[in-house]
Amino acid sequence: MASPKQTTQRRAARVRRQLKAVANGRLRLSVHRSSKNIYAQIIDDSRGVTVAAASTLEGDLKSSLKTGADQAAAAAVGKLVAERAAKAGVKEVVFDRGAFIFHGRIKALADAAREGGLSF
Template identity: 55%
Template structure:
């Protein structure tokens, strides 16, 4: 059996399990995290309208100047701070955290902690 097919199935099941409990509304949008090997990105999404309200990524030029590399905890913390600042500027103070199929540790946890410290509540 192909290892990628097995892991892909587990990831999909974990993603669906998390997604069925987390829905973004207008009052409390969803903070969705995507993590790759070299970058991390995050979006604040209103699922009732199907719109992305705020986003941040290590690929953004304003963030790129602050970080040395995009795939480490320091970069994730910087993105957490940036997304919190942008969300608060857009009038969003509470969000639902959607980790997707990523486990809550390492870069995902660093991003969440930095966003909480910068003023977002979830």
């Protein structure tokens, strides 16, 4: 039987494989959530570089939030990454949720990024 870590890695690889099949050259908005923080970055897989990133660990965002582990924090990170993507000239991305289910904080981040101008 596979360990929980192997199961998670397999699920993340499956999601990423499906995204690469439908990406058509678009950049990838990758999201990671831990028990205390949430992170988002826009990655150009063809060049292997991060175009824009945001997380709840950043000073100005960290001081304005009650905690980095709720939907309000995820929405703030989504809005910030969308703003930084717009500055970098990115409009369309594919959403990489990794091994996380699309609800709660992940959904809040995605909705805020859409409101901020990203389309996926």
